[in-house]
Amino acid sequence: MRIDRLALALLLGYLVVLAVMTLRPVGADVESNVRVNLKPFATILPALRHGPGTFVFASLVGNVLAFVPLGLLLPLALRRIPWIVVIIAGALLSAAIELTQYALSTNLGYGYRRADIDDVIVNVFGTVVGLALFGVASLAGWLMRRGRPAG
Numbered sequence: 001m002r003i004d005r006l007a008l009a010l011l012l013g014y015l016v017v018l019a020v021m022t023l024r025p026v027g028a029d030v031e032s033n034v035r036v037n038l039k040p041f042a043t044i045l046p047a048l049r050h051g052p053g054t055f056v057f058a059s060l061v062g063n064v065l066a067f068v069p070l071g072l073l074l075p076l077a078l079r080r081i082p083w084i085v086v087i088i089a090g091a092l093l094s095a096a097i098e099l100t101q102y103a104l105s106t107n108l109g110y111g112y113r114r115a116d117i118d119d120v121i122v123n124v125f126g127t128v129v130g131l132a133l134f135g136v137a138s139l140a141g142w143l144m145r146r147g148r149p150a151g
Helices: 005-023 045-050 057-079 083-108 117-147
Strands: none
Touching: 005 057, 005 083, 045 057, 045 117, 057 083, 057 117, 083 117
């Protein structure tokens, strides 16, 4: 497996930014309870119903966009990585973030961040979107190289 150092550096930088974005307290209130959603689509469907221009929809889109770089950068950094491994990596990373948010909330004793299965679902979707963009860019590059005259 060939490793691209620039893509690997970008991937590591992205992971640091992602950790800061997902683990810093947002809307944390010492009076709030630990919040967990284990029911798939409980927040996704209402966000889609409310649509663009609402906070819940923007949050949904933000969760998708947050994982697009993983789907792009992981196959760039680790050439020939199977696409299923990229998707599994997205799922595991997202689940680790949600579990960390839950652990922080329970250890602090208040709703530090909400742990939500729907975040895992949309994060994996974002990973797939990034992987699809990588595939399209790779195909376009291959077609451009193929169309050039030899020499």
